[in-house]
Amino acid sequence: MQSSLITAFSDQRCDTIFNDKSGIISYLNDQIDLKRRFHCVTMPSRFGKTYIAEMIAAYYTNEDDSHEAFKGLAIESDPSFESHINKHNVIKLDIAGICADSPKSEAVRLIRESIIGRLAELCPGGAPLDPQPKIAI
Numbered sequence: 549m550q551s552s553l554i555t556a557f558s559d560q561r562c563d564t565i566f567n568d569k570s571g572i573i574s575y576l577n578d579q580i581d582l583k584r585r586f587h588c589v590t591m592p593s594r595f596g597k598t599y600i601a602e603m604i605a606a607y608y609t610n611e612d613d614s615h616e617a618f619k620g621l622a623i624e625s626d627p628s629f630e631s632h633i634n635k636h637n638v639i640k641l642d643i644a645g646i647c648a649d650s651p652k653s654e655a656v657r658l659i660r661e662s663i664i665g666r667l668a669e670l671c672p673g674g675a676p677l678d679p680q681p682k683i684a685i
Contacts, residue, residue: 553638554614557606560599561617569600570623573607577628601640608636637670639663 560566572589579587591597606614607623613634618624641662647655 551606551609551611551614553602553605553609553640554612554617557599557602557614558617560602567596568621569596570603570607570618570621571626572600573604573623574626574628576604577626577632580632605638605640607633609638610634610636611638639666639670 576587589597589600606617615633618629618633623629641659643659646658646662650658
């Protein structure tokens with residue numbers, strides 16, 4: 549069974565209107581090993597932020613092989629394509645879904661629990677996680 553991260557992106561490609569924005573992956577691949585490694589993708593409403601997040605998650609996730617999902621897209625012919633595809637742990641959060649009906653204090657707790665839960669999935673038997681992190685949000 550295919551990873552839900554890859555399925556979400558593949559479903560987007562089946563839309564009748566599809567715009568290949570995979571070029572952003574080449575840019576991100578070039579930035580991975582730099583000190584400035586945090587990036588914010590901003591766009592107005594309805595310009596594809598969810599689509600880009602699903603595409604990025606599908607490309608980097610090591611949960612399954614996503615080569616088929618990127619067939620025919622610009623990134624497939626990029627020299628960096630094989631360097632990072634399916635080689636990273638991915639934590640994808642739906643902040644809008646978490647925060648939709650929650651007060652701020654509850655939303656922060658839910659986000660923290662989502663991150664800790666995903667880390668536990670990615671690192672079973674790993675180092676115990678501090679339920680009260682030293683950093684407040």
